[in-house]
Amino acid sequence: MFSDSEIIGRIRQGDKQEFEKLFRSSYVSLVRYAKTLIRDLDASEEIVQELFFRLWQDRQTIRIESSLNGYLYRSVHNRALHYLEHQKVVSRHAGEVLAAADMTSEPVTDAIYYHELQARVARVLERLPERCRLIFKMNRFEGLKYIEIADKLAVSLKTVEADMGKALKEFRKALAE
Numbered sequence: 001m002f003s004d005s006e007i008i009g010r011i012r013q014g015d016k017q018e019f020e021k022l023f024r025s026s027y028v029s030l031v032r033y034a035k036t037l038i039r040d041l042d043a044s045e046e047i048v049q050e051l052f053f054r055l056w057q058d059r060q061t062i063r064i065e066s067s068l069n070g071y072l073y074r075s076v077h078n079r080a081l082h083y084l085e086h087q088k089v090v091s092r093h094a095g096e097v098l099a100a101a102d103m104t105s106e107p108v109t110d111a112i113y114y115h116e117l118q119a120r121v122a123r124v125l126e127r128l129p130e131r132c133r134l135i136f137k138m139n140r141f142e143g144l145k146y147i148e149i150a151d152k153l154a155v156s157l158k159t160v161e162a163d164m165g166k167a168l169k170e171f172r173k174a175l176a177e
Contacts, residue, residue, distance in 0.1 A: 004064075004068040007022060012059050012060055019055075023052050030073070030076050031048050033076055033077075037081070038080050038083055047076060047083060050079065051072070051076060089143065090143070120174055124170050131153070131155075133167070135149055135164060136164060146164070
């Protein structure tokens with residue numbers, strides 16, 4: 001068994017087996033910890049998977065000052081808090097949209113238009129190429145900026161801009177019909 005610094009060193013050098021060992025030994029307990037914070041199993045799994053994705057992606061530049069376990073748990077904690085903050089923003093925005101809709105139009109008509117619009121959006125999303133769809137969702141549904149998306153997906157900013165342009169063009173075309 002290796003010390004934390006040896007494990008980190010091996011991962012930095014690209015040792016996939018050591019990384020996979022760390023993932024397998026930590027994944028379940030990290031997901032459980034995230035779930036105690038956010039109460040959503042799917043989101044918890046996503047948080048931990050994203051953490052390990054970033055750990056591998058940034059393995060050569062990552063600085064772990066404390067213990068490896070402490071770093072992983074602190075990272076999950078921070079990501080869970082970020083997720084909760086984002087959920088608050090989404091919820092607040094949805095509440096504002098609903099409040100504005102209630103004040104301006106008929107509820108039954110709004111519901112019909114809303115479901116129709118949702119169906120159109122879903123059809124357009126299905127037609128988009130996978131990366132283009134993912135970039136659109138990250139920007140419009142998760143509220144991430146282009147630079148954040150480029151960083152997360154390890155693509156260039158121009159790629160994100162181009163894919164968003166394609167997605168928006170498809171949406172304009174579908175909504176004009």
